[in-house]
Amino acid sequence: MSSSRLVFLLIVLSLFIGGMAQILHRHFTLGVPLIPSEQRQVWFIDANIDFDAIKGSVVASLALPETQTGYTLLREDLISPGFGVSVISTQNHRRAEWTIAEARGPQKLYYKIQVAADNHIVSPPAPPPPQDAANPPLFIDDALQQAIDQIVLEATKKSAGPLSFTRQIIKFLTRDSPEQNVELLRASFDSGDLLITFLTQGNIISRRVYGLELEDGRRRQRLKDYVEVYADEKWYFFDPRTGEEGKPENLLLWGQGATSILDVTGGRNSKLTFSILRQEQNALRSVLTQLDDLGQDRFSIYRLPLEDQALLKGMFLIPIGAIVIVFLRVIVGIRTSGTFMPVLLAVAFIQTELAPGLISFVLIVGTGLFVRSYLSRINLLLVPRISATIIVVIGLTILFTLLSQQMGFENIQNFAFFPLIIMSWTIERMSILWEEEGPKEVLIQSLGSLAAASLAYTLMATPIVRHLSFNFLGFQPILLSFILLMGQYTGYRLTELRRFRFLTGDK
Amino acid sequence: MFSAYSQLREKGVLGLNQRNVHFISRYNERRLFPLVDDKLKTKLMAGEAHVNAPHLIGTIQYQHETRDLENLLKGLREFVIKPAKGSSGKGILVIVDRSEDEFVKSSGAKVSLQEIRRHVSNILGGLFSLAGKPDIAILEDLIHSDPAFFSFSYEGVPDIRFIVFQGFPVLAMMRLATHRSDGKANLHQGAIGVGLDLATGAAIGAVQFDRPIEFHPDTGASLKDLRIPAWKDMLELAAKCYDMTKLGYLGSDIVLDAKRGPLLLELNARPGLAIQIASQTGLLHRLTHIEEGKAPKGFTAQQRAEYALKRLSSL
Numbered sequence A: 001m002s003s004s005r006l007v008f009l010l011i012v013l014s015l016f017i018g019g020m021a022q023i024l025h026r027h028f029t030l031g032v033p034l035i036p037s038e039q040r041q042v043w044f045i046d047a048n049i050d051f052d053a054i055k056g057s058v059v060a061s062l063a064l065p066e067t068q069t070g071y072t073l074l075r076e077d078l079i080s081p082g083f084g085v086s087v088i089s090t091q092n093h094r095r096a097e098w099t100i101a102e103a104r105g106p107q108k109l110y111y112k113i114q115v116a117a118d119n120h121i122v123s124p125p126a127p128p129p130p131q132d133a134a135n136p137p138l139f140i141d142d143a144l145q146q147a148i149d150q151i152v153l154e155a156t157k158k159s160a161g162p163l164s165f166t167r168q169i170i171k172f173l174t175r176d177s178p179e180q181n182v183e184l185l186r187a188s189f190d191s192g193d194l195l196i197t198f199l200t201q202g203n204i205i206s207r208r209v210y211g212l213e214l215e216d217g218r219r220r221q222r223l224k225d226y227v228e229v230y231a232d233e234k235w236y237f238f239d240p241r242t243g244e245e246g247k248p249e250n251l252l253l254w255g256q257g258a259t260s261i262l263d264v265t266g267g268r269n270s271k272l273t274f275s276i277l278r279q280e281q282n283a284l285r286s287v288l289t290q291l292d293d294l295g296q297d298r299f300s301i302y303r304l305p306l307e308d309q310a311l312l313k314g315m316f317l318i319p320i321g322a323i324v325i326v327f328l329r330v331i332v333g334i335r336t337s338g339t340f341m342p343v344l345l346a347v348a349f350i351q352t353e354l355a356p357g358l359i360s361f362v363l364i365v366g367t368g369l370f371v372r373s374y375l376s377r378i379n380l381l382l383v384p385r386i387s388a389t390i391i392v393v394i395g396l397t398i399l400f401t402l403l404s405q406q407m408g409f410e411n412i413q414n415f416a417f418f419p420l421i422i423m424s425w426t427i428e429r430m431s432i433l434w435e436e437e438g439p440k441e442v443l444i445q446s447l448g449s450l451a452a453a454s455l456a457y458t459l460m461a462t463p464i465v466r467h468l469s470f471n472f473l474g475f476q477p478i479l480l481s482f483i484l485l486m487g488q489y490t491g492y493r494l495t496e497l498r499r500f501r502f503l504t505g506d507k
Numbered sequence B: 001m002f003s004a005y006s007q008l009r010e011k012g013v014l015g016l017n018q019r020n021v022h023f024i025s026r027y028n029e030r031r032l033f034p035l036v037d038d039k040l041k042t043k044l045m046a047g048e049a050h051v052n053a054p055h056l057i058g059t060i061q062y063q064h065e066t067r068d069l070e071n072l073l074k075g076l077r078e079f080v081i082k083p084a085k086g087s088s089g090k091g092i093l094v095i096v097d098r099s100e101d102e103f104v105k106s107s108g109a110k111v112s113l114q115e116i117r118r119h120v121s122n123i124l125g126g127l128f129s130l131a132g133k134p135d136i137a138i139l140e141d142l143i144h145s146d147p148a149f150f151s152f153s154y155e156g157v158p159d160i161r162f163i164v165f166q167g168f169p170v171l172a173m174m175r176l177a178t179h180r181s182d183g184k185a186n187l188h189q190g191a192i193g194v195g196l197d198l199a200t201g202a203a204i205g206a207v208q209f210d211r212p213i214e215f216h217p218d219t220g221a222s223l224k225d226l227r228i229p230a231w232k233d234m235l236e237l238a239a240k241c242y243d244m245t246k247l248g249y250l251g252s253d254i255v256l257d258a259k260r261g262p263l264l265l266e267l268n269a270r271p272g273l274a275i276q277i278a279s280q281t282g283l284l285h286r287l288t289h290i291e292e293g294k295a296p297k298g299f300t301a302q303q304r305a306e307y308a309l310k311r312l313s314s315l
């Protein structure tokens, strides 16, 4: 082996080992996963407290949510200009408390949380309620009390335990054409209070819980109240308005164990509203955020502003496209139109998705070729002709965009993702190819290019590849080492086995 | 698949990757490429080295000169216009006759002065050159093919491609224009490649589009009857191109003019590999023979041609 070859192999090897080392280090010592973790939903919830301060000191206290079945609390922030804040743990729940010595007029306090949907979280069964935790009875006059007794008696007869009793009661309360008494009760009390009163009458342990329905993009949402019934050493969840049982998946329980959610002393007209936003996030993000918080992750692209991240991510994928092209050309031996045109095409496909992208590209280039065949009949110099082609391509892009909008397609911006100049040159090259070597060569090269672009796209869109290239810088030198190796491959290309078949005697 | 692979190895077939990595990048210095990529430079260099080539009538470099085209073409009955940096026959206009303002192409089609002007301006604009770089148009003498080839070529001048390694011609093939190739002797456009015996200049086999073929599709001539006259002179001219360019792995394209004999048409620093299919011979055995120093050093072009004829042809 010559010494220059030895040096070359050493370089390749060190690129490979260096890259590997970086990947393994990040994986084993920093805990960054090697395979992409699933996407999960992260809810950004802002609780807004509004009230008018009566001149003097103010204490506002808000019951807080906890990590619970289905949801993990990722972070919380209390924001409150001028107020002192603290989080207090009482024996069965936590509260945020804002205090100020002197306030006047309308006040605004914020409590912001991020909650991740997480199916692995199952909260431990809640302890049974203390014996004395009786719900305060509603104030009810004798006539109504009689009606209640009547209903309770009937429900007890028809039921076999706390749960069926509850169901019976809810049925009474939510009936379409209720008796006059029930109607009166329903009008004077809210459904949760009412249900609990009935349950207490029937000697059933129950409690009120509050929940927030998570729906993306909601503003001015309010908490809804629900009722839980204690039976068989477990709490069972009921919606008193509909009788539905079991906690809906999109319901975040708020302030479990608290008897009141918001208390404001020194203020009035207090109001609690929520705005809710959803984001799909990589679960990996939280690992990175943690590392970031610890200052251990100086080389993560997630530290950059979002815009720069997008740019870098695009760049990190290009070597994947390059290696595909190298492979297809050097090992397989297919022909493409323009060496790296397929990579740029693949990058555009990432925006458009494969099938719509392919269709859009073929439409524009096909129509462009058609128009270009006219341009070649009138006498035009090269640069003006390409410029004309560019303008034609812009025109076609706009035309197809409008057309597809008219026809009600979804991805109408598709056409705009392809680099204009690339398309124009592709059209120019194809049309010359057509004139000089005929449609067959055009077909071979277009199919070659599209196949290369699709393959590059498929790789670039593969979650594991994306994950590795975004999170492990070491992935790039490894790619480089493979490209270098392929650059030294002097064996036959696959297509050459066929091309030279007549040389070896067999047909 | 693996057996196909090892069969090719056994036959000594050179593949594209090996050609690029092992021969072109090792034996052809980059700075020398422009000498052969630019036909004008090649022509001027050939003039200095006393290598015969078609006469240069003139060049056109600027768009405004195209207005003067009429003057330049005055009195010319037959001529060829080609882009200096063109390749694979692109942009070559062969005019074989003229009546007033009408010019007759080799295919028999007629073109007007206006169309020629447009063609020249396309050449200058870079339509036929790599990456669309501005180019120069070359105006040169028409080559009259040797009568020996009349029945073998259709509407175009055949040329003979030699692969010359370190000054030794190692493989030869004649390229015959066909109707398919539009009168151009370029293989991938449909010209026929006839492999030639290095010892005699007689046909070994023929291919079109990389497939064996026996008769010329347009003239019907039996291709195995082809035999090149003045074979030794041709080999010597091919060998001389090495001394002229110092390119170690070179493709020399030589035509046989009826009056002037062998002429250098163009040189190529990245010659194609189809020549192996045409001549049913892999390049590697001969290349390695020379590379391993088994061929003598310090020979003149004439001696190298001789050596190729006597020794290399039998490898």
Ligand SMILES: Nc1ncnc2c1ncn2[C@@H]1O[C@H](COP(=O)(O)OP(=O)(O)O)[C@@H](O)[C@H]1O
Pocket (backbone or CB within 6 Å): B054, B080, B086, B087, B088, B089, B090, B092, B094, B140, B141, B142, B143, B144, B156, B157, B158, B159, B177, B183, B184, B185, B186, B253, B265, B266
């Ligand atoms: N002076 C000429 N007279 C006649 N035919 C020519 C002349 N020059 C080129 N040709 C034809 O054009 C073909 C290609 O020319 P060449 O100079 O080899 O350019 P390219 O680099 O494009 O192959 C030749 O094989 C020949 O058939």
Ligand SMILES: [Mg+2]
Pocket (backbone or CB within 6 Å): B088, B089, B253, B266
């Ligand atoms: Mg040529």
